Amino acid sequence: xxxxxxxxxxxxxxxxxFRKKFPNETKAVYYSADVYxxxxxxxxxxxxxxxxxxxxxxxxxNVLVGVDQDGNDLYQGRIYDSGDRTPxxxxxxxxxxx
Numbered sequence: 064x065x066x067x068x069x070x071x072x073x074x075x076x077x078x079x080x081f082r083k084k085f086p087n088e089t090k091a092v093y094y095s096a097d098v099y100x101x102x103x104x105x106x107x108x109x110x111x112x113x114x115x116x117x118x119x120x121x122x123x124x125n126v127l128v129g130v131d132q133d134g135n136d137l138y139q140g141r142i143y144d145s146g147d148r149t150p151x152x153x154x155x156x157x158x159x160x161x
Contacts, residue, residue: 065110075158089123090160092146102129105140112136116144124148 069077082090102111108129118124126144129137154160 071158078159089148091149092125094146098143105129105137107131108137
């Protein structure tokens, strides 16, 4: 399985380290569950790869694509971007973003 559960303390440190190194960059990008469901519904899709990217304003964002069982991007299928960025999307302060 790709990915692992981490503690809130570890996640908080990781996101704080990012904000310290990149104080003027996007903190996070939100995607609705429908995006993940749509990607995973593609034939042969077993996971999702999230690429770091720059949008047209040269701000950090993500590009999401499905992945097959052999680790290949399903780039001929659906590809997503345009999540809600923080900032400007307001979210209440919590240990991961403040």
